[in-house]
Amino acid sequence: MPELPVFAIARHRIGIDGPGVTTLVGVQGCPLACRWCLNPHARDVNGRHRLYTAGELYDAVRIDNLYFAATGGGVVFGGGEPLLHADFLPGFRALCGSGWKLSAETSLNVPAENVMCAAKAIDLFIVDIKDMNPDVYRRYTGRDNAQTVENLARLLEAVGPQRVLVRVPLIPQYNEPADREKSIAALRSLGVARIDSFSYVLRDGQAPH
Numbered sequence: 001m002p003e004l005p006v007f008a009i010a011r012h013r014i015g016i017d018g019p020g021v022t023t024l025v026g027v028q029g030c031p032l033a034c035r036w037c038l039n040p041h042a043r044d045v046n047g048r049h050r051l052y053t054a055g056e057l058y059d060a061v062r063i064d065n066l067y068f069a070a071t072g073g074g075v076v077f078g079g080g081e082p083l084l085h086a087d088f089l090p091g092f093r094a095l096c097g098s099g100w101k102l103s104a105e106t107s108l109n110v111p112a113e114n115v116m117c118a119a120k121a122i123d124l125f126i127v128d129i130k131d132m133n134p135d136v137y138r139r140y141t142g143r144d145n146a147q148t149v150e151n152l153a154r155l156l157e158a159v160g161p162q163r164v165l166v167r168v169p170l171i172p173q174y175n176e177p178a179d180r181e182k183s184i185a186a187l188r189s190l191g192v193a194r195i196d197s198f199s200y201v202l203r204d205g206q207a208p209h
């Protein structure tokens, strides 16, 4: 039975992860090494976490069932990279039914089969695309983005554009507004309809990892 490595569960989030009251489930482990990562402790698969079966996680979050149902909210899987554990998600969906909205914050830099598995369970994918330029992406994350772009096209075809929100950041020291515009144009040509363009805000004294 798949288990999910969870480093934190945060309840009663309002207006942060889309409509409704949400509970954020932070998933341990990430294949990227973003220089301005806000959760560096979440990157190491061996970092501090607790393993949950789908039943155990359902028991931990269902206390907010009435809030989810009344506000159109639900559970957001973040991290780290929750799609590293995509095989966990259909079992969790089967337990919570269709009344809760399930979202995943993901880079999509995971094997294609993980994305297709998550597509069976997740209502909204919030994709952190970084930058569509492969050179900018590699400098910022340490990885190539070819898999990410292929997965995005695959996901759009599988679930349709309304279930995919792509976040396009301005990244201090790594891209410029003109790069972000180029990313947005490339995303639109792929069929992305929902785009959130924003800027990373660094904390005082934050240094790259």
Ligand code: SF4
Residues within 6 Å of the ligand: 030, 031, 032, 033, 034, 036, 037, 038, 039, 040, 042, 043, 079, 080, 081, 107
């Ligand atoms: S994808 Fe997210 S968790 Fe992973 S390294 Fe980048 S910012 Fe950190």
